[in-house]
Amino acid sequence: MHTLILVRACATEYDRQGRIQGTLDVPLTPDGRRQAELLAQELTSALGADAVSAIYASPSSAAQETAATLAEALDLKPRTADKLNNIDHGLWQGMLVSDVKEKQPRVYRQWQEQPETVCPPQGESVLAAKKRIAESLRKLFKRHRDDDTIALVAPEPLATLVGHVLRHDEVAELWKPQADRVRWEAIPIEPATTGEAPVTKPQ
Template sequence: MMSLKAAARSKVILIRPGATTFDEQGRMKGSLDMPMSQRGREQAENLAEELAGVRFHAVYHAPCESAGETAALLVEGRELRPKAIDGFRNIDHGLWHGKLIDEIRRNQPRLYRCVAENPETVCPPGGESLQAAAARAMKAIHRVLRKGRNQVIALVIPDPLASLVAAQLNDEAMPDMWKVEADAGNWQLIEADC
């Protein structure tokens, strides 16, 4: 008789940090390190309030200012210290950093359409492909999931990397990068196998 062992599952609370001025302007922030805007700080405070009753085993965040600020608000009043994880660094958009998404849509319509329809095939000039960014992030996520088996873990990761992570954990197709570029201070629950 064979015994089947159930896979260990963790609950991942995937949190997008509060918005920055680039998010509000519709600019590609990518791996640029920016603080939250006033609206973003309000979003992060609302997130912390919404999640106040959730008992986190650990809080990990991207090594950027907006994710660090959001994580710090999440752990206020808890006996937790957030930890920055380099693998959660947002996508390197190379020469696209700071560009208006609408500008790319108008000036390079074929490229814009290609990114929307087949995001895995595009790599920004001087940047990183979505596949490479997803692989880097998932390697880091598997490490933190092994540490927190059957626990609730908070991951504060900016978009578009957060949406790539969600797609990977939910075994879904890569999202339309143009639609998930901006952070908005929100969260989602994902059950993940360790």
């Protein structure tokens, strides 16, 4: 059984301002880099320096920088998961979440409560993103032995969707503030059969 260590990329200026980042490439702030250093210490303490077989990161600068710090602590070389870009929020990218809430309250509420029913203008739907994520994860897991522990660093809301695809739980709170989220979580994954999405082990 694989174990995925799902790590959320550390803080960017857009996180601090409450802006929708999407596919815009925003690097870590100085505070974000300090977060990554503390996160590396926490992970090595919790998991052990030799527990993780490989570490992957989304192509975004924030994920890459976070992964580089973790990889150094884990004595690994970070790899890029090319197809695991963040969700494309189209014309919403760069906007304050509060502006969307104020100017489009019905759409904002629908996005919060039923995000799979909303597609940002000129952006990517949650359903399309889930399909892309599932396919990328299948390919990633095939590269490793069934008992490997793999780390994946991803920005929000991609990280939340990755967790949803693996656990098959409800999609919710995609715009939850970064500071209110857990920094990392371990998700056990049953070996996937050919052509099927990875699934978590029943609890």
